Amino acid sequence: MIRARINQIDVEVAEGTSILAAARGVQVKIPTLCKHKDLLPTAACGICIVRNKGGNKLIRACCTPLENGMEITTHDREIVDVRRSTLELILSNHPQACLTCGRNGECELQSLAADFNIPLESIKRYVKDVPRDCSTGSIIIDFQKCIKCGRCIQVCQEMQNVWALSFLDRGINTRMAPAGDITLAESPCVKCGQCSAHCPTGAIVENDETPLVWEALHDPNKICVVQIAPSVRVTVGESFGLPPGTNLTKKLYAALRRLGFAAVFDTNFSADLTIVEEASEFIERFVHQRGQLPLITSCCPSWTDFMEKRHYDFIDNFSTAKSPQQMLGVLAKTYYAQKLGLDPAKIFVVSIMPCTAKKYELSRTEEMYASGFKDVDVALTTRELARMLKQSGIDFLNLADGAPDSMLGDYTGAGTIFGATGGVMEAALRTAYFYATGKKLAKVEVEAVRGLDGVKEGTIDIAGTPVRVAVAHGLANVEQVLDRVRAARKAGTDTPYHFIEVMACPGGCIGGGGQPYGVDNERRKLRIAGLYADDRDCAIRCSHDNPEVIRVYDEFLGQPLGARAHELLHTRYTARPLYKR
């Protein structure tokens, strides 16, 4: 144990605890800008400086461990003055565009400037004229607003192992950019948006497409329908001051109806549908030995993009089932349109997603146009939805509960846990077990695949045969799982896993790149708990028992993996090796 004093308060912390963390433990807040709870400290910004008694210089609290006998002062006149100067220097390279910035009101730099009451007019500005990068359509980089804290680069390289962004040049010329002066779209970027979720300023934000949705809602010739992704229901409340994990499903139904949507559907319904298709695929491969094992989940578009770019030797292992977003879109423009006698050309499908990559998925391949139209017209992130609700004048939190539209609205507990890491696996196992044995699982919870460990492994007994599964989240964790499969292939031994689930973002969709800001593991846990509570409270907890799913097969799709299902609900993958320019 380390014993020291911070602002005359005795502290006792475990060895290795940073001064910053030790200070937080005794209710002392040291301001920071570059430090993020998900990431190792880089000591880039210099805002968190403190003084140790007897020391001849100020030290950075984020990266300095507390030592025995230290007497730390976190705030005195000189320290605060130095912090103010640092902040002024950062602001002198920052455009004065707060009022029109995508992060307005939620910017860490803005709030720090407000705390220090920096008179903005007094700062002489040297802002380089660099164009924005809008090449991906998912996220937008505004290089002018970058404060070079390095969070996005750490996220891109260490958390996601994508290596799209890096620091180039040095000194005053240092800049964050895709290496080699190429656009983000040409880079290895997979559009996961974790950079935007971790950026302290508006330098990386989602591509705001709310104007397209407003336009469609106001167009009398359009029939706007909407779907809500599993994780959005437990995160959107954060944008309205509610604690993470608060389940607002029914309020969302009501609010979206008030926004003017003709029908409100739930992506949880199509998550159930995805599971029916995917579990059927698994049974084909596992029980009937038709197709390669392991089966790998494919509902995360960043993961499919990453696989096509970096791990294309696994294309044959990928589930061809489309993601829930795309399944709902195609059914809205076929099944729903036919049942109600609507012109599918007039139907405008909006999806509310936790994810920036979902914007990319809409036009990923030609299978995304299986209805004959663009199956999903616009994908909004949770953050964009919150903005729309605030613009609309709807008193969201005090609305009476609403209900979804039938046909594509009912969901089971298995659908709702799609939003958490391990959830797709758990949902698929519930259904696969039933398909293989004809029996119901005694206990539907699969604890082995729950939680926030980067890689989770488990063995589930299905009809006397052990099914070995692995779940990885955060793309940096994928490689070790795939490498084990590769090693077994090379050695000619039995595959180490039969079924693998991958989600690109740490925690799964609840930690997605389009979710409300400020994510860390505490928040991830609360959001996940919200989803598992929703699952627990559902009367039906297995996808194949969803009455609307059963009905859509009876009335429209035929059999799982059947001809029509194949035509509408499945997709293909292509190897897209990088740096082929």
Next chain:
Amino acid sequence: MISSPTPENQGRPAGDVSAPPAPQKAAPKPSSTPAPFSRVSHILEKHGRKPSRLVPILQEVQEEYRYLPSEVLSFVARSLNVAPARVFGVATFYAHFAIKPKGRHLVRLCDGTACHVKDSVPILDAIRAKLGVDAKQPTSRDLLFTVETVACLGACGLAPVVVIDDQVHGAMTPEKACAALDAVIAKEKEVAS
């Protein structure tokens, strides 16, 4: 030392990055048109394709091409199995590395304290005016000269100092510097004819 240009490093890098030669087989091709990247492959081989040897590899590649073309950087990244982002990060970090072509002759003007107070700036202006270069475009259009400033060459007794290639010229004036450049240009013309 800057090696004199050969047919290969003048026109190179050429070729399609999408089809780099397989590292092991050094693509036997007619000697008149050497395989693209074969020299880089040789350098990589010499360093055992170790990512930890990135800086010396880039140094040797730069000696070969006089700068680090982006196609070559991508090729080096792929061969070392590291992300291009890392290679570009290193290549742009060190002042020694150039990612734009440099001229055949390197002119370095000292602008350290001693040279500066001995009026190095008018010399720099004269050199730049003569060669038609500036701080943003330090290389002449004919790719003959690149003009750089350095902080201190450690030859303050000779201030102001200009170094052309490896030859140190002391006690410079704008006129003397231009004369030294003329001598280099004359030699180039001699070789050409």
